[in-house]
Amino acid sequence: MNDFIQFASERGLIIKSIVRGKWARVPTVTHPHSRNGAYFFEDTYAHVQNWAIMDSPETWQDKTPRTPFEQDEIRKRMAASHKLQLTERKRMREEAARKARWILSQCVLEKHAYLDAHSMKDDMGLVWHRGEDNLLCVPMKVSDSVVGVQLITRDGDKKFLTGQQCKHATFTIGGGRHDVWCEGYATAKAIYAACAAFRLSAKVHACFSAGNLLNVAKSGFVVADNDASGTGERVAKESGLPYFMPPIQGQDFCDMWMNAGSLKSGMIMQKLLQS
Numbered sequence: 001m002n003d004f005i006q007f008a009s010e011r012g013l014i015i016k017s018i019v020r021g022k023w024a025r026v027p028t029v030t031h032p033h034s035r036n037g038a039y040f041f042e043d044t045y046a047h048v049q050n051w052a053i054m055d056s057p058e059t060w061q062d063k064t065p066r067t068p069f070e071q072d073e074i075r076k077r078m079a080a081s082h083k084l085q086l087t088e089r090k091r092m093r094e095e096a097a098r099k100a101r102w103i104l105s106q107c108v109l110e111k112h113a114y115l116d117a118h119s120m121k122d123d124m125g126l127v128w129h130r131g132e133d134n135l136l137c138v139p140m141k142v143s144d145s146v147v148g149v150q151l152i153t154r155d156g157d158k159k160f161l162t163g164q165q166c167k168h169a170t171f172t173i174g175g176g177r178h179d180v181w182c183e184g185y186a187t188a189k190a191i192y193a194a195c196a197a198f199r200l201s202a203k204v205h206a207c208f209s210a211g212n213l214l215n216v217a218k219s220g221f222v223v224a225d226n227d228a229s230g231t232g233e234r235v236a237k238e239s240g241l242p243y244f245m246p247p248i249q250g251q252d253f254c255d256m257w258m259n260a261g262s263l264k265s266g267m268i269m270q271k272l273l274q275s
Contacts, residue, residue, distance in 0.1 A: 003060070059082070103137060117156065133153065148169060160208075171206040174195075181222050185206045187225070
C-alpha cells in the first residue's frame, strides 16, 4: 500500500485514507481545497488521475509474482475499472462545461475587488453575483470552446468547477503576433498592460498552472513566476522557449509590474519580444 501512496503522491494526489473497490475523489497538491484528483484501489492494482495534468488515468500494480492466468484476470479487472473512469470523466467534463457556460451567461461586466487589489481598479471583468458573493469569472477555453471557468473571490481565493478540464485550457488577452505564456490571470493582464504601454503586438495566454503552461506553450515566450519551489523557472526552461522571470523570489510579473510600473515592465517585455 505504501508503494501505491508514493505512486499517487508523485502524481500530485493527496490521499489520507484508502477506499477500496470504487473510484474516490481527493485533493491534489495544486488544488488542495477541491477534489481535482481520483483513484481506484483494489490491493493488487490501482489507477490514479490528476485531472489538472492528466488526460487519462495511470495504473499502478504491486510486485507480487503471479501466473500468466492470474495476471490475465487482473488485466481484465484493470480494463473494466479504467473504462468506468473514462466514462465518468467524460460525463463530468461535459457537465462542468455546461455549468461554466451557464455561469458566464449570468455574468456582468464590471469592476472587482480582486482587480483593484492588483492595481487594476479601472479594469472590468466578468462578475457573477451569487447571493452575497460576487465572483470574478475567467473563461477557460480549449480550441475556442469553453471547458470550464476559474472563480476568484474578492479576497483572491481561486477554484475551478468540479470535474472540469484544466489541461490545455487557457485564457487569452489580445490578438498580437507574439505569443506570451504565463500562469495566472492577473499576471496575464499585467503583461498585456506592459506590452500595450510600448505598443507591442502580443497575445497573452494565462495557463492557470505551471504544469499546464508546459502542455500548451510550444512557440513564443514564457514569463515565469519566481516561486520559492523553483517550479516556475524549471517549467520555463523545460519549455525550451525564451523566458523572463522577476528577479525577486516570491514575485510574479504582476507583483513586479505593480512595484516597478508600466515603463520598466514594458521595457522588459520589449527586450524579450525583440530578442
